[in-house]
Amino acid sequence: MATIKDIAKSAGVSVTTVSRALNGYSDVNDKTRKLIEDTAKQLNYSPNTLARSLVMNKSQTIGLLVSELNRSGAKDMFTYEVMCGINDSASDVGYDLILFSTNSVMQKQKSYTQLCRERQVEGVIMQGIKMDDPYIKEVIDSNIPCVFVDVEVEGKDVGYVTTDNVFGAQMAVKHLINLGHTEIAMVNGHDQAHVSAKRRKGYERELTDAGLPVRDTYILNGEFLEPMAEAAAFPFLQAHPEVTAVFCASDLMALGVMRAAKRLGLRIPEDLSIVGFDDIVLSEYTSPPLTTVGQDKYQMGYEAAKLLTSILKNDDPNQKMCVLDNRLIVRETTAPPRK
Amino acid sequence: MATIKDIAKSAGVSVTTVSRALNGYSDVNDKTRKLIEDTAKQLNYSPNTLARSLVMNKSQTIGLLVSELNRSGAKDMFTYEVMCGINDSASDVGYDLILFSTNSVMQKQKSYTQLCRERQVEGVIMQGIKMDDPYIKEVIDSNIPCVFVDVEVEGKDVGYVTTDNVFGAQMAVKHLINLGHTEIAMVNGHDQAHVSAKRRKGYERELTDAGLPVRDTYILNGEFLEPMAEAAAFPFLQAHPEVTAVFCASDLMALGVMRAAKRLGLRIPEDLSIVGFDDIVLSEYTSPPLTTVGQDKYQMGYEAAKLLTSILKNDDPNQKMCVLDNRLIVRETTAPPRK
DNA sequence: CATAAAATCCGAAACGTTTCGGGTACGAGT
DNA sequence: ACTCGTACCCGAAACGTTTCGGATTTTATG
Incomplete structure (x- = not known):
């Protein structure tokens, strides 16, 4: 060399x-x-970038921390699309990405911050991390610039990007209400996700805005997992033949309730309307195709990296957050309730 | 610090x-x-890893070069799953991953090798790259250790991992033949993919083994894209009502011909059997669920990283390649032909 | 022609490590 | 008392850059 x-x-x-x-x-x-x-x-x-970074004290890399980069078919495409956005945005400004796997074993040995500091990343994007993860605090306290996706935290040199989850949920529920539904259940994700609270809020707000009651018993927990959602929905739908629609906090869970509905002999959308959240690739291919509220995942990633690099440039980002719009995508799992 | x-x-x-x-x-x-x-x-x-790397001349990082890390819904999940495997395997041995985006713009300015050398990666895994990509040669010529996924190249310090594509194709076609099909078409991908040739070979071999003729006109080009496959299949199926089954070199293309079949009023699998390749997440959710030959994408990634690190350790890897088995997954798009 | 200003170049220190080639001290063996 | 071995420690060079402060030459200005 x-x-x-x-x-x-x-x-x-x-x-x-x-x-x-x-x-x-x-x-x-x-x-x-x-x-x-x-x-x-x-x-x-x-x-030799190493030498340069060493002397300049700038590595031109940003770390990418994905809670569990695993193959659990689930949110994968979500993670992936976000990553694409991050990648594009980062490469626009000459940053390279370094991937931190938080393999469960390693996580014991080295903290996130330690990883970041050792590799001298200038900043880090955290994705798919749960709200109760102890490392969130750690990262914030360390003065490593950081942006979260879908966790609303703020602080010096930390920001976040997310979508307007409550409004998204409202759109979904409003769509159902406009179709004539009144008995609308919700399958929510686990409490450790920031978006769960938001989507629930939207659900409840829209219901009350329409003068409909919100019943706690109508809100199930699907843990953001397809089988969990199915398991929760099956007995519920059986016990509550009056509900004609269910709003799910994720597409994956929507798949689960579709499965439950099928097992119960309910036709979709004639007997049961379903709307999901996320617009994962799959949702276009289910039968019938899933009505959902779509988030621009690529854009989320793109904005996350953009936000981070702007924090790094220290051009006093007056906006340390970025909340994107999302939109209702009406496909074929929603219809007026049968009278 | x-x-x-x-x-x-x-x-x-x-x-x-x-x-x-x-x-x-x-x-x-x-x-x-x-x-x-x-x-x-x-x-x-x-x-400070930078300083250490500098003096030791070892960066403990491996580069990940994905042809186009983009959101084209297509093979994304493929790329993603491979990445997960790579990530896990790499972190097992203490390597970090650095992501090289080959943004089209950047590609003009800096060659792959340049990127690798600047970042001092010890080796690189290349994924989703086309056979005619000029940079393949470049990477091989540079003495950067390298392993390809799904491109069969060999050389000093370069290896590859792939699956047994010809046997996979044979399994698919044999399955069709066993069901009683004799008029079996194939929708292949583009010529720049190594797997195309292999899968075609398997298709042809199995046909001749069974004493069936192989007709060039029965082999369409779907470019590995859903719409392309649909566009190619539609007129073909129209013109050839005698074909009762089609083998597709990728699940995505299988989706395309399913779409074409539907437009033609052909029922699947009663009127037309279809088998794909890859076992992407989607294939489980189509209606009907797609019969396909499944590759363990995670494993591919895992083995790729393992192979690379073994090359790096220089423990004379007698095997500079790794070809994984794949298996036939029979779902519901295949059935005996109607008489 | 003298001098100021620009243009062009360079030496050396610094960044945070690792490692080579020693050095010192102390107890054991003779 | 002398040497030797062992256990422990250290100085300095090296990795490949950037950059500060100055040095030298050329050009412009009066």
Whole structure:
């Protein structure tokens, strides 16, 4: 590997000049710059980012911390799409991404912050992390710039991006109400997700706005998992033939209740309307295709990285958060209730 | 950030001793080691990997090069699952992953190898790259250790992992033949994918093994894309009512021909049997659920990283390749042909 | 022609580690 | 008392950059 020294020697100049030439400083003659560039090319030189980072104290990398980068078919596509956005945005501004796996074993040995500091990442994006994760506090307390996706925390050099979950939920429920439903249940995710509270809030708000009662018994817990949702929905739907619609806090759980409905012989949407949340790829392919409220996951990732890099540039981001709109996507799991 | 020097000063020893103490060398007294460890903890020290990498000339990172890390719903889950495997395997041996986006713009400016060398990655895994990509050669020629997924290249310090694509295809076609089909078409992917050739080979071999003719006109090109497959299949199925089954080189394309079949009023599987390849998450949810040959994508990633790290350790990996088995997953898109 | 100002270059220190080649002290063996 | 071995420790160089402060040369200005 050719170094800057080799170039200097070969071109008969000092390393200082090579460095300054290659980095576009103005105090180097065009001729020598040309010469240096040529010998650099000829020696097949590429700069050593490690050395540069070390001296400049800037690594030009941002860490990506995914709670559990695993294959659980579930939210995967969510994670993936967010990652794509992050990646694109980061590469726009010349940052590279380093992936921290939080393998359960490793997590015991090294804390998040430790990982970040060792690798000298300038900032970190945290995704898919639960609200009760002790490391959230740790990361915030460390002064590593950080942006969360879907966890609303704020602080010095920390921000978040999310979507307007309560309004999203309201749209979903309103759609159901407009169709004529009055007995609308909800399958929510677990309490450790920030979005759960929001979506529930939207559900309740829209119900009361429409003058409908909100019943605690109508709110089930599906843990954000398909089988859990199915398990919760099955006895519920059996016991409550009066409910004609259910709003699910995630598409995956919607799949679960669809399955439960089928087992009960309920036709969708004639007997039961269902609307999900997320607009995962799958939802387009179920039969019938799922009505849902769609989040632009790519955009979330893109904005997350953008927010982080703006924090890093320290151009005083007056906005340390970013909440994106989402939209109702009406497909075929919703219809007026049968009278 | 506390450095090793700070510890040295605070503990009243030399940096050498601190380094050796922290790295578990034997020539340091238990007492001093304890002292050093304590002050390290107290100063909240974490080592600077950059500096270490620089001097040791080992970055403990492997690069991950994904052809186009984009949201095209397509193979995404494929990429993602492979990534999970890579991640787990890499973290098992203490390697971190750095993600190289090959944003089209950037690709012009910096070659793959350049990226790798700048970031001082020790090796790289390439995924989703086309056979005609000029950079394949570049990477091989550079002496950066490298393993490809689904591209069969070999060389010094380069290996690959893939699945037994021809046998997979054979299983698929045999299944069709066993059901009684004789007029079996194939929708293949583009020529730039290594797997295309393999799967076609399997298709043809199984056909001839069964004494059936292989007709070039029965082989369509779907470019690995759903709409393309649909576009190709529609007129073909219209013109060839005699074909009762089609084998697709990817699940995504299978979705396309399902769509085409539906438009033509063909029932699946009564009028047309379809089998795909990959076992993407979606295939379980289509209606009817897709029969396919499943690849363990996670495992592919896992083995890829394992292979790479073994190359890096230089324990003379007698096997510079890894081909995984795959299995036929019979779901509901295949049935005997109607007589 | 003298001098100021610009243009161009360079030496050396610094970033945080690891490691090589010693050095000192102390007890044991003769 | 001398040497030797062992246990423990340290100074300094090295990794490949950037950058501060200054040095030298050239050009412009009076």
